[in-house]
Amino acid sequence: MSVSPFGAGLRCKCPACGRGALFRGFLSVVPECAVCGQDLRAHEEGDGPAVFAILLLGAIVVGLALLAEVHFRPPLWLHAALWTPLTLGGAVALLRPLKATLIALQFRHRREDYDAAG
Template identity: 65%
Template sequence: MWRAGLLCRCPACGKGPLFTGFLTVAPRCRACGEDLAACEQGDGPAVFVILILGFIITGAALVVEVMFSPPYWLHVAIWPPLILGGALAMLRPFKGVLVATHFRHRRGHVER
């Protein structure tokens, strides 16, 4: 489940791609035909990414400020690219894991 989610693969077979776009969940798996539309998580993964990345970046910015007291322009140069890059890097795997978790624990699911 975690592996398929982190690799953005179908949670049923682990082979077919989970997404058709950057964050659009495929309606059906191209490899096994599993219905994936019911596992769509919407903006749920973004909440986790915001909270986790916000905690990390805020903590890092505070540590850098306390230890080095750099000029503010350096903060502006460092943190926004890290926030943007981190969010883009984390969104797909987080959504993949949430879709896989939903798939595994959905009502009526029988483990094969």
């Protein structure tokens, strides 16, 4: 059975079977899948999830802030009150699925790293 890396990543599931939980806690990856037993210690996503979250959120928040400024001209305190929680909440919401997707893509394209770790 072939598991889509994007499907497994968005659901934060094991990249091998697509069923087991990938995380224990917020961003701690489990050492192995509880369902299929796949060793998951070989992941090396580094700063990738944070970079993608920053780029994606930056484009969305800056675009929305510019639209709000052009159409409504809100005071600066309202900009801060709107965009700060949106940015922080968006970053927290995006980190897990982005990290899981990068792990699943690495599993798909660098499978030998996972096989050697086990």
